[in-house]
Amino acid sequence: MSPTHIPEIVKILEVRREARDIKTFVLDKRLNARPGQFCMIWIPDVGEKPFTFSKLDGNIEIMVRKVGEFTERLFSMDKGDVIGIRGPYGNGFKLEGRNICVVAGGIGIAPLIPLVDIAKKNGDLLLLLGFRTKSEIIGMDRFEDKNIEVIIATDDGSFGIEGSVCNVLEDLLMERRFDSIYSCGPELMMRRVMDLSLRYKIPCQLSLERYIKCGIGICGSCCLENGLLVCKDGPVFNAVDLRNTEFGAYKRDSSGSKVNF
Numbered sequence: 001m002s003p004t005h006i007p008e009i010v011k012i013l014e015v016r017r018e019a020r021d022i023k024t025f026v027l028d029k030r031l032n033a034r035p036g037q038f039c040m041i042w043i044p045d046v047g048e049k050p051f052t053f054s055k056l057d058g059n060i061e062i063m064v065r066k067v068g069e070f071t072e073r074l075f076s077m078d079k080g081d082v083i084g085i086r087g088p089y090g091n092g093f094k095l096e097g098r099n100i101c102v103v104a105g106g107i108g109i110a111p112l113i114p115l116v117d118i119a120k121k122n123g124d125l126l127l128l129l130g131f132r133t134k135s136e137i138i139g140m141d142r143f144e145d146k147n148i149e150v151i152i153a154t155d156d157g158s159f160g161i162e163g164s165v166c167n168v169l170e171d172l173l174m175e176r177r178f179d180s181i182y183s184c185g186p187e188l189m190m191r192r193v194m195d196l197s198l199r200y201k202i203p204c205q206l207s208l209e210r211y212i213k214c215g216i217g218i219c220g221s222c223c224l225e226n227g228l229l230v231c232k233d234g235p236v237f238n239a240v241d242l243r244n245t246e247f248g249a250y251k252r253d254s255s256g257s258k259v260n261f
Helices: 069-075 106-119 165-173 187-199
Strands: 008-019 022-027 038-043 047-052 061-065 082-089 099-105 124-131 149-154 180-184 204-207 236-238 250-252 258-260
Touching: 038 069, 047 061, 047 069, 061 069, 061 106, 099 106, 099 165, 099 187, 106 124, 106 180, 106 204, 124 165, 149 165, 165 187, 180 187, 187 204
Parallel strands: 099 124, 099 180, 124 149, 180 204
Antiparallel strands: 008 022, 008 082, 022 061, 038 047, 038 082, 204 236, 250 258
16 A cells, blocks of 8 residues: 555654654554665654665564654654654665575664564575674664674774774675675765765665655655755666765755755
8 A cells, every 4th residue: 555645643652762853763563664664754733754674574663863853852752642644655675585685784773674574584695794883783673583694883992893894894704705785874874885886886885874854756855966866766776876876965945045964
């Protein structure tokens, strides 16, 4: 069934704190969506923002990082409160091959969790996770006892390998071959993942974050320079489709002004 584009009021069933500024909201809603797709969450008198799904099996979940007025208001809500939701929208990840590498940075792990749940059933899976420091590590409880190879890198070396997760990926690609790479996280990180995938000729899918207002391809707020709309053609794109765009250089804010990375 296609989305109606009218927010449906749903109850918050549970709120879990993942880290200091990150919470997971469990909603009284089930959707037939693909990993990487997103929904628009509506709070009356505040507005709407897009969020990807961190769980699709059963009641949907969204993982939220507090960054502004909207998320601050969402963080003030608790079990039993209600919010509006519409979707799912966009194009999600497409699982290709049986030897998969997933690269996530910080809260970028969120839309990749449902993909991991599917990929682990279909072949070999390596999960590379990058965080700034040990206290910001999230999502590990989702991968326990699932026979997944997990490598963690922290910028300060407080846990796992010290340094960028992209350095770990580059070292691995000199020794191992993957059928596909999937990534979500800070854009500069993903840009390097994209460049590595192109260099080693490995298909790669990346989930972009852009300013999204309508969510359905009408307003053009999320348009890339090549004409692709993140809300409609993405948010998941193949690396080859982003090669000659502003990806990794700048994005646009709500006014349309360029914001350099």
